[in-house]
Amino acid sequence: MSATPIVRIEAAQVMLGGRLVLGPLELEIVRGEHLLVVGPSGCGKTTLLRAIAGLQKLESGRIWIDGALASEERHLRVPPERRKVAMLFQGGALWPHMNARETLSFVLRARRMPSAQRPARIAELLALVELTGLEQRKPGALSGGEAQRLALARALAMDPQILLLDEPLGPLDAELRESLITRLAELQERLNLTTVHVTHDPREVQRLATRTLTLKAGVAVEGAP
Amino acid sequence: MSRPLVLASVALLALAGLAPIVWMLMRLESGDVSGIFDARTLTLLGRTSWIGAGAAGIAFVLGLPFGFLVARTDIPGARTLRHAGLVPMLVPPVLLSMTWSVVFTELRGPTAIILVLGISTFPLVAVFSARAFERIDARREEAALLVGGLRSVLAMELPLVLPAAASAACLAFVLAINDFAVPDYMTSIGSKVNVYADEVFASWQSVHSPGKAVAAALPLLVLTLVVLLPALALRRRGSLATWDGDFRRPGALALGSWRWPLFALAFALVAFAAALPIGRLVWEAGGGARGWNFAGFQAAFARAIEVGRADLQRSLLYASSAALISLVPGLVLGHALQRSRASAWLEPLVLAPLAVPAILFGIGYIALWNHPATTTMYSSGFLVVLLFLGRFACFPIFAGAGATATFDPHLEEAARLAHAGPARRLVSIVRPALQSSLFGGAALVFIFGMRELDAAILVPAANGTAMFRVYNAIHFGRDDFVAALALLIVFFILLPGILWSAFGRERWEVAA
Numbered sequence: 001m002s003a004t005p006i007v008r009i010e011a012a013q014v015m016l017g018g019r020l021v022l023g024p025l026e027l028e029i030v031r032g033e034h035l036l037v038v039g040p041s042g043c044g045k046t047t048l049l050r051a052i053a054g055l056q057k058l059e060s061g062r063i064w065i066d067g068a069l070a071s072e073e074r075h076l077r078v079p080p081e082r083r084k085v086a087m088l089f090q091g092g093a094l095w096p097h098m099n100a101r102e103t104l105s106f107v108l109r110a111r112r113m114p115s116a117q118r119p120a121r122i123a124e125l126l127a128l129v130e131l132t133g134l135e136q137r138k139p140g141a142l143s144g145g146e147a148q149r150l151a152l153a154r155a156l157a158m159d160p161q162i163l164l165l166d167e168p169l170g171p172l173d174a175e176l177r178e179s180l181i182t183r184l185a186e187l188q189e190r191l192n193l194t195t196v197h198v199t200h201d202p203r204e205v206q207r208l209a210t211r212t213l214t215l216k217a218g219v220a221v222e223g224a225p
Numbered sequence: 226m227s228r229p230l231v232l233a234s235v236a237l238l239a240l241a242g243l244a245p246i247v248w249m250l251m252r253l254e255s256g257d258v259s260g261i262f263d264a265r266t267l268t269l270l271g272r273t274s275w276i277g278a279g280a281a282g283i284a285f286v287l288g289l290p291f292g293f294l295v296a297r298t299d300i301p302g303a304r305t306l307r308h309a310g311l312v313p314m315l316v317p318p319v320l321l322s323m324t325w326s327v328v329f330t331e332l333r334g335p336t337a338i339i340l341v342l343g344i345s346t347f348p349l350v351a352v353f354s355a356r357a358f359e360r361i362d363a364r365r366e367e368a369a370l371l372v373g374g375l376r377s378v379l380a381m382e383l384p385l386v387l388p389a390a391a392s393a394a395c396l397a398f399v400l401a402i403n404d405f406a407v408p409d410y411m412t413s414i415g416s417k418v419n420v421y422a423d424e425v426f427a428s429w430q431s432v433h434s435p436g437k438a439v440a441a442a443l444p445l446l447v448l449t450l451v452v453l454l455p456a457l458a459l460r461r462r463g464s465l466a467t468w469d470g471d472f473r474r475p476g477a478l479a480l481g482s483w484r485w486p487l488f489a490l491a492f493a494l495v496a497f498a499a500a501l502p503i504g505r506l507v508w509e510a511g512g513g514a515r516g517w518n519f520a521g522f523q524a525a526f527a528r529a530i531e532v533g534r535a536d537l538q539r540s541l542l543y544a545s546s547a548a549l550i551s552l553v554p555g556l557v558l559g560h561a562l563q564r565s566r567a568s569a570w571l572e573p574l575v576l577a578p579l580a581v582p583a584i585l586f587g588i589g590y591i592a593l594w595n596h597p598a599t600t601t602m603y604s605s606g607f608l609v610v611l612l613f614l615g616r617f618a619c620f621p622i623f624a625g626a627g628a629t630a631t632f633d634p635h636l637e638e639a640a641r642l643a644h645a646g647p648a649r650r651l652v653s654i655v656r657p658a659l660q661s662s663l664f665g666g667a668a669l670v671f672i673f674g675m676r677e678l679d680a681a682i683l684v685p686a687a688n689g690t691a692m693f694r695v696y697n698a699i700h701f702g703r704d705d706f707v708a709a710l711a712l713l714i715v716f717f718i719l720l721p722g723i724l725w726s727a728f729g730r731e732r733w734e735v736a737a
Contacts, residue, residue, distance in 0.1 A: 055367050076479075080367075081374040093364035097384050106381065110373030151368075158372060 006031045012061035022047045022218040034195040038202045039215035045198040049164040054080035086155035087164040092147045094139040101135040107157040125153040145176035165197040227647035234557040241615030242578030245589025249439045257440035273421040280401035283343025285394040288350025296355035299477040300488040312499035314348035315718045317676035319406040324502040337411045344498045346397035353393035357386040363475040388459040395456035403583045421445045425584045435592040442585040509708035529709035536691040544674030547613035548667040551621045555663045559625015583679035609687045613674035621666025628662035675718045
C-alpha cells in the first residue's frame with residue numbers, strides 16, 4: 001500500500017437545513033485503504049461519502065481527490081462524474097427499467113467504451129459478481145443479494161479509483177451478507193481499490209478494514225486523520 | 226375497501242357520466258351509420274387528426290423540457306415559472322385565440338389553430354413530466370450522475386418519464402380534437418376550417434336526431450379511443466418511476482453554464498403563453514388602441530361585473546359544486562382503482578365521459594333529461610353541475626389513484642388489524658394522505674368547469690354561464706367589456722390553479 005493520500009479532507013463542514021451535520025473534519029485516505037466509517041444514525045456517515053463523491057456541497061473546507069482540488073467551500077471544482085468515484089447506495093438504487101445487461105451497458109456507453117468491446121466487459125463484470133445468466137433480469141426480478149451484486153458490478157464498471165459503500169449490507173440476511181463481504185474482500189485485493197465503507201454495525205465487516213473512523217455528531221472521535 | 230361506498234360512487238359516476246353515453250348509444254339505429262365514412266367525413270377526420278397531432282406535438286415538445294427545467298433544475302425562479310406555466314391551460318383556449326389573433330394579425334387558419342391548442346395544452350405535458358421527474362429516487366439519479374453527469378441522468382430518466390409525458394400528449398390530442406370554439410374563432414376571418422366537432426354539432430342542429438348525432442360522432446369516438454387506450458397503458462408503465470416506500474426526493478440538478486440560457490427559454494415561453502394573453506386582455510380592458518387609461522379600465526370592469534355578475538355567480542356555483550362533490554368519487558374510486566381487482570374495467574369507465582366527444586356528451590344530456598318528467602331538472606343549474614361532474618370526475622379519481630399508489634398499504638393493514646372497518650380506514654387512514662391530491666384533482670374539475678364550452682353549449686341551463694356570455698360577446702360585444710369579463714373569468718380560474726400547484730407540491734412532500 002502506498003502512503004500517498006488519494007483523498008484529503010481539510011476542515012470540511014456540511015450544513016443541511018441550517019444544521020451542521022458534518023465537521024469540522026480532517027481526514028486523509030491513502031491509496032488501497034479500506035476505511036471503515038462507523039457511528040450512530042445521523043452522525044454524518046452518509047454525508048461524508050456524498051461529500052467525497054461531490055453529491056453534497058461543503059459549507060466550508062476543501063476536499064482533494066488524487067491530488068486535485070475537488071471541492072472548495074460551496075463550489076464543486078471537479079463534478080461528480082469526473083472524480084473517478086463509484087458508490088454503492090443503500091438498497092442498490094438500481095434503475096428499475098433496465099435489466100442487468102442494459103444497466104452495465106449504460107455505464108460503459110457513458111464512459112465511451114467502443115460498442116464492440118462492451119459485451120465482453122459486461123460478461124466479465126457479471127462473472128466477477130457471479131451474476132452470469134441473469135443478464136436479462138430487471139431489478140424487480142432479482143433477489144436482494146443479486147440486486148446488491150449488480151449494483152456492485154455497476155460501480156466496478158466505472159473503473160473507479162475510490163469505491164464508496166453506503167451500508168451495502170443493510171437489507172441482506174446473514175448468509176448474503178457473508179457472501180458479499182467475501183466478494184468485497186476478494187475484489188479489494190484483486191483490484192487494489194480504495195474503499196470507504198459506511199456501516200452502523202462494524203463487527204461484521206471489521207475484517208475488511210485497514211482503519212476505522214468513528215464519527216459522533218459529525219466529528220471524528222477516533223481514527224482520523 | 227368499502228363496498229357500499231364504492232357502489233354509491235359508481236352509481237354517481239354512472240348517472241353523471243355514463244348514462245348520457247349509454248342513452249345516446251341506445252338511440253343508434255342501423256340506418257344512422259350508413260355513410261359515416263364517406264369522403265367528406267374522412268376529410269374532416271383527417272383534418273381534425275392533423276390538428277390534434279400538431280397540437281399534441283407542440284404540447285410534447287414544449288411541455289417535456291419545461292416540466293424538467295421548472296421541477297428539477299436550479300434555473301432562477303423555477304417555482305414561479307412552474308406556477309406561471311400553468312396559466313395557458315387555465316385560460317379558456319378561445320380567449321388565447323382572441324388575444325393572439327389581435328397581437329399577431331396574420332395568425333389564422335389551421336396553423337394558428339394548432340399553435341393555440343398546442344400552447345393551451347403544453348402545461349398538461351409539463352405537469353405530468355414534472356411529476357414523473359420528481360418521482361425518481363434521489364439515489365438512482367445520483368448513481369447516474371456519478372456515471373456521466375447530467376447527460377447520463379437525462380439518458381437514464383427519459384425512459385421513465387416518457388410514458389407520463391406521452392400519456393399527457395395523448396390527453397392533449399383528445400382535448401384538441403374535441404375543441405370547436407378555437408377552430409371556429411381562428412377561421413372566423415378568411416376561409417373557414419371545419420373540424421369534426423363542427424360536423425357533430427351541425428348534424429345535431431339540422432336533424433335533432435340523437436342516433437344520427439351518435440353516428441356522426443362515431444369516427445371521432447374511435448379516434449379518441451385509439452389514442453386514449455395507449456394513454457392508459459402508458460399511465461400504468463409510468464408507475465415504474467414510483468418504485469418503493471423508501472423514497473428520497475431528488476434535489477435540484479445544477480445546469481452550470483446552461484442555467485441562464487435555459488432560464489431565458491423557459492421565461493420566454495411563459496411570457497408568450499401566459500403573460501402576453503393576459504397583458505393583452507388588460508390592455509383591451511383599458512381602452513386598447515383607443516388609448517389605455519385606468520378610468521376606462523375601471524369602467525370596463527364595472528360594466529363586466531354589472532352585466533356578468535349573475536353569469537359569474539352561476540359559473541362559480543356550478544364549477545365549485547361539481548368540484549366539491551367530485552372529492553367523494555375521487556377518494557373512493559381513486560382508492561379502488563389502485564387497490565381493487567375491478568380496476569381493469571373501472572378505469573375505462575372512469576375515462577369514458579372524457580373520451581366521448583364533448584359535443585356528443587352535451588347532446589347526450591339533452592336526449593337523456595329533456596323529458597316532461599324531468600323538466601325541472603333539465604332547466605336547473607343542477608344539470609350543469611351533474612354535467613361538469615360527469616365529464617371531469619376522472620381528474621380527482623386518477624389523482625386519488627396516483628396518490629394511493631405511493632401510500633404504503635401496510636398502514637391500511639395495520640388499521641384493519643386494529644378492527645377499523647373499510648369505510649373508517651378509507652376516511653381516517655387513507656383520506657389524510659390523499660387529500661392534497663384530491664383537492665388538486667377537484668381544482669381541475671373547477672377549472673375545466675369554469676372554462677367549459679364544448680359540451681355545455683347545447684345545454685340550456687349552461688347558457689347562463691360566464692364562459693357562454695364571453696363566447697357570444699367575442700363576436701358581438703365591445704372589446705373592453707369582453708376583455709374585462711374574460712379577465713374576471715381568468716382570475717377566478719387562476720385562484721384554485723395556484724392552490725393546485727401548492728397542493729400538488731405538498732403531496733410529494735407527504736409521499737417522500
